[in-house]
Every structure is written in C-alpha cells, then in structure tokens.
Amino acid sequence: MQTEALIEGMNALGYKVANLSLRELSDGYDVFLERQKKAQFPFVSANIVWQDTGEPIVAPTTVVRMALRDGAKVKEVRVGFIGLTRSDPAFLKAGPSRRKIVTVDPLAAAEKNLPSLRQKADVIVALVAMDLEQARQLPKRMKEIDLVLGGDSTPGKTGMATRTDDFPEDTQLGRARLMYAGDQGKMLGEVRLTFDAKRAIASTQRSLVQLTREWPDEPKLAALMESVKVSINEYNKAQTLAQSPFASPQPASAPPANTEPAYTGSDRCAVCHEQAFAVWAKSGHARAFQTLVTAHQEFNPQCLGCHTIGFNRKGGYQNARVTPNLVSVGCESCHGPSSLHPGPIEAGYGKTDVSSCVTCHTKENSPDFVPAEYIPKVIHWKEAQTRR
Ligand code: HEC
Ligand code: HEC
Ligand code: HEC
Numbered sequence: 001m002q003t004e005a006l007i008e009g010m011n012a013l014g015y016k017v018a019n020l021s022l023r024e025l026s027d028g029y030d031v032f033l034e035r036q037k038k039a040q041f042p043f044v045s046a047n048i049v050w051q052d053t054g055e056p057i058v059a060p061t062t063v064v065r066m067a068l069r070d071g072a073k074v075k076e077v078r079v080g081f082i083g084l085t086r087s088d089p090a091f092l093k094a095g096p097s098r099r100k101i102v103t104v105d106p107l108a109a110a111e112k113n114l115p116s117l118r119q120k121a122d123v124i125v126a127l128v129a130m131d132l133e134q135a136r137q138l139p140k141r142m143k144e145i146d147l148v149l150g151g152d153s154t155p156g157k158t159g160m161a162t163r164t165d166d167f168p169e170d171t172q173l174g175r176a177r178l179m180y181a182g183d184q185g186k187m188l189g190e191v192r193l194t195f196d197a198k199r200a201i202a203s204t205q206r207s208l209v210q211l212t213r214e215w216p217d218e219p220k221l222a223a224l225m226e227s228v229k230v231s232i233n234e235y236n237k238a239q240t241l242a243q244s245p246f247a248s249p250q251p252a253s254a255p256p257a258n259t260e261p262a263y264t265g266s267d268r269c270a271v272c273h274e275q276a277f278a279v280w281a282k283s284g285h286a287r288a289f290q291t292l293v294t295a296h297q298e299f300n301p302q303c304l305g306c307h308t309i310g311f312n313r314k315g316g317y318q319n320a321r322v323t324p325n326l327v328s329v330g331c332e333s334c335h336g337p338s339s340l341h342p343g344p345i346e347a348g349y350g351k352t353d354v355s356s357c358v359t360c361h362t363k364e365n366s367p368d369f370v371p372a373e374y375i376p377k378v379i380h381w382k383e384a385q386t387r388r
C-alpha cells in the first residue's frame with residue numbers, strides 16, 4: 001500500500017528518474033514489474049544484473065533533457081543519470097524462467113557505463129543507494145561524475161543527510177559534489193547548477209530544506225497520504241485483533257503478586273501523588289494516544305513506542321483491547337514499571353531525570369524540543385531536584 005502510494009506521489013511530483021535499489025525488489029521481481037508499470041518515470045541501475053548474462057535488469061543509465069531558465073547562455077542541457085546500489089553478496093532474487101538476479105561491484109559497473117554516457121550527456125549524476133564512504137569513492141575513481149545524489153538503506157543510517165556548501169569537506173571531491181538528503185520525505189535536497197556557454201558546470205549551490213510544518217501540504221498529495229494511512233491502520237488493526245481475539249483487558253489496578261515489577265497504568269498513582277497526577281493529566285503526554293487515533297495511526301507499531309507505556313517491553317502496551325490502561329505517555333513511561341511500588345521490596349522506585357526526555361523527543365519527532373521551554377510544562381517535582 002505504501003509503495004503504491006509512493007509511486008503515485010512521485011508521478012504527481014514529476015519525477016524524471018529513480019534509482020533501483022535492493023528494497024524495490026524485496027517483494028520479488030514480479031511485484032516490482034507490476035509497480036514499475038505504474039511509474040511514469042524510469043528506474044535505472046547499472047549493477048543489479050541477471051546472474052547468467054551480467055546484463056542489468058533495467059536500463060543502467062538514462063539521459064534527461066532539461067530546459068534552462070530564460071537568460072541562460074544555453075537553452076538546454078542533457079543530464080545523464082546512472083543508478084548504483086551497494087553490492088550485497090547475499091542478495092539473490094528469483095526472476096522468470098529460473099534466472100537469478102544478483103548485484104555486482106558498483107565501481108566496476110560505473111567504469112563500464114560512464115564513458116558512453118559521457119558521450120550523450122553534458123552532466124553526469126550518479127544516483128546511489130549505498131553508505132557515504134562507498135559513495136565518496138565514486139567521483140574519486142571516476143572523474144566523469146559531476147554529482148552524487150545518495151540515500152543509504154543500511155539500518156540506523158537511513159536518515160543520513162550530508163553537509164551543504166557551508167561545510168564542504170566531506171562532500172566536495174574535486175569537481176564533483178555529493179549530497180544525501182535524509183529519508184521519509186522530511187527534507188528537500190536542492191542543487192542549483194549554473195552552466196557556461198559550453199554546457200559545462202560553472203558553479204553549484206547545494207542546500208537542504210527541512211520540510212517542517214511551516215511548509216503547507218499539497219492538497220492532493222495530503223489527501224493521498226491520508227487515505228493510505230487509513231488503509232494501513234485498518235490493516236494493522238485487523239492483524240492486531242486477529243492475534244489476540246479472545247484476550248480480556250488486564251485489570252487496571254491489583255498488580256500481580258510476584259517479584260518482577262509490572263506496568264499498571266497511571267490512574268493508580270492519583271490517590272497518593274495527587275499533584276503530580278494533576279500536572280500530568282493536563283499535559284500533552286496524557287493525550288498522546290488520542291493524537292495517534294486522530295491521525296489514524298493507533299495501530300502502527302512504528303508510532304506506539306513513544307505514544308504509549310512500555311510498548312515492545314515485557315508487560316507493556318500491546319493493543320487498546322488488551323492493555324487499555326497503558327495508552328499514552330504515562331507515569332511509567334518515565335518512571336518504569338511500578339507494580340511493586342510503594343513497598344519495601346523496591347524502595348527508591350522511579351529514579352529518572354530530565355536527560356531521558358530525548359529518548360522520545362528526538363530530532364526527528366520533536367524538532368522544536370528545547371529543555372528550557374519543555375520542562376516547565378511538565379514539572380511535577382521540586383525544581384531543585386532537577387539534574388541535567
Ligand atoms: C499507595 C500510595 C502510592 C501509590 C499508589 C503510588 N505511590 Fe509513589 N510513592 C508513595 C510513597 C509513600 C513514596 C515515598 C516512599 C517511597 O519511595 O516508597 C512514593 C515515592 C514515589 C517516587 C519517588 C519520589 C522521590 O522523592 O524520589 C516516585 C517517582 C513515585 N512514587 C511514582 C509513583 C508512580 C509513577 C505511581 C503510579 C504508577 C505511584 N508512585 C503510585 C506512595 C504511592
Ligand atoms: C515515552 C516518550 C516520551 C518521553 C520520555 C517524554 N515525552 Fe514529552 N511527549 C511525548 C509525546 C508522544 C508527546 C506528544 C503528545 C501529543 O500527542 O500531543 C509529548 C509532548 C510533550 C510536550 C507537549 C508539547 C506541546 O507543545 O504541547 C511537552 C512539554 C513534553 N512532551 C515535555 C517532555 C519532557 C520535559 C520530558 C522529559 C522530562 C518528556 N517530554 C519526555 C513523548 C515523550
Ligand atoms: C521516537 C519517539 C516517537 C515516535 C516513534 C513517534 N512519535 Fe509522535 N511525537 C513524539 C514526540 C516527542 C512528540 C511531541 C513533539 C513536540 O511537541 O515537540 C510527538 C508528537 C506527535 C504528533 C503531534 C504533532 C503536532 O502536530 O503537534 C503527532 C500527530 C504524532 N506525534 C504522530 C506520530 C505518528 C503517526 C507516529 C508514527 C508514524 C509517531 N508519532 C511516532 C515522539 C514520537
């Protein structure tokens with residue numbers, strides 16, 4: 001569902017070309033073919049190949065003619081694109097009639113394809129899906145490349161964004177320039193090229209635009225996003241409920257009698273910590289689950305970790321049917337499971353401090369987070385106690 005919406009969105013945005021990477025093949029070659037039919041732009045890759053012939057499974061390169069702005073010295077330039085992905089020796093996909101799809105060394109594939117591309121193009125752009133270190137080798141080895149536009153699908157590095165012109169050390173390699181612009185459409189990478197009369201690049205200018213809330217959504221794309229979110233949420237809901245069809249809600253109070261602390265929910269704390277409870281109940285934390293419901297995302301496992309108590313932890317949030325007491329950011333999201341508290345076994349329960357805010361208030365999910373502004377809004381403790 002997500003992939004089809006992405007293709008529809010890329011069509012609407014007027015994409016001219018996309019790099020084929022291993023992820024596009026994760027559901028198999030047939031599924032990729034179906035999706036490719038819907039794309040109004042070509043996929044290129046020089047190093048995802050048929051094992052038997054070594055030929056790429058899609059075009060290795062393409063040339064896009066781009067009109068230049070009025071007043072430019074030339075009317076049009078030809079931009080040659082080559083697609084390259086990291087080589088993965090373990091990657092092997094079945095194609096039609098027992099053929100197999102594998103990856104080969106991207107540097108070698110570039111060396112093979114670039115001379116002929118150079119003949120047809122004024123500028124060469126390498127679209128790469130690989131880590132930064134590997135990407136930097138490309139223009140060092142192949143002087144034909146003018147621009148490397150990258151993304152990295154290695155887990156933990158997917159949001160990779162490079163520096164721009166202010167800090168050129170890593171991204172300016174001789175004549176070539178390099179840019180990674182994050183993932184999930186949260187940033188717009190912009191490269192402006194100025195050409196001289198011989199259609200050679202006279203200068204480049206790179207910038208990364210954070211697509212914060214200040215940038216309005218395009219209404220048609222926003223509607224598409226919304227309908228996909230609803231469909232995915234419905235799917236996740238069906239899956240979740242199918243996994244626990246007969247489960248009954250856990251009692252909100254009456255913690256189980258054992259020695260390992262369990263989550264109990266926030267309501268229980270109110271009787272003894274009246275003031276802390278009152279502060280919390282008025283805070284955004286107490287509404288964090290409702291926020292997901294409103295966004296049609298309350299069944300999305302990617303969201304639950306920060307919008308519930310203890311999701312993916314033992315005894316933590318599972319779903320709204322089984323653990324209705326563990327929705328939203330509760331006391332135990334910060335203080336930990338509390339079933340043994342208050343009690344002699346675990347005196348000193350609940351040690352935490354404000355340095356833990358950033359486990360959820362990450363750069364990505366809370367770009368405006370400033371301790372001095374956020375902490376006062378949730379303070380329910382003696383201020384002197386606050387350690388940083
Ligand atoms: C029956 C009353 C009672 C309930 C219910 C209760 N607490 Fe407490 N809490 C206490 C008492 C008494 C203390 C101080 C002694 C201690 O640490 O055991 C305390 C201490 C604490 C402290 C440490 C305060 C400090 O000064 O360091 C935290 C944090 C805390 N409670 C959080 C919670 C949370 C969260 C809940 C609900 C999940 C909760 N408590 C439920 C009575 C209660
Ligand atoms: C378990 C994850 C988690 C932790 C830990 C956490 N937060 Fe939050 N916080 C959230 C979520 C999720 C929201 C959004 C709530 C919503 O849906 O509106 C939020 C919202 C807030 C808001 C409301 C923002 C607004 O403008 O209304 C403030 C203030 C805040 N957090 C402060 C803090 C502080 C300070 C800490 C550390 C002491 C902290 N948070 C720790 C998850 C967390
Ligand atoms: C790493 C923790 C984390 C994850 C994962 C997370 N959120 Fe949040 N979310 C937050 C925090 C923290 C805030 C509060 C941001 C603030 O006010 O600064 C927040 C706020 C929000 C808001 C309110 C923003 C606004 O307009 O005020 C929405 C909506 C939201 N999250 C939806 C989601 C959805 C949907 C997902 C899953 C796709 C998700 N979140 C995943 C931590 C997270």
Ligand code: HEC
Nearest residue numbers: 269273276277280330331334352353354381382385386387
């Ligand atoms: C966003 C994280 C967060 C949430 C949610 C949260 N707390 Fe706290 N709590 C803290 C921090 C941080 C401190 C200060 C700890 C320190 O610096 O020693 C604190 C301190 C406390 C204290 C010690 C108060 C004192 O007098 O010094 C109590 C009691 C407490 N919290 C109870 C609760 C209860 C009850 C809830 C839910 C109603 C709750 N907390 C929700 C983060 C949180």
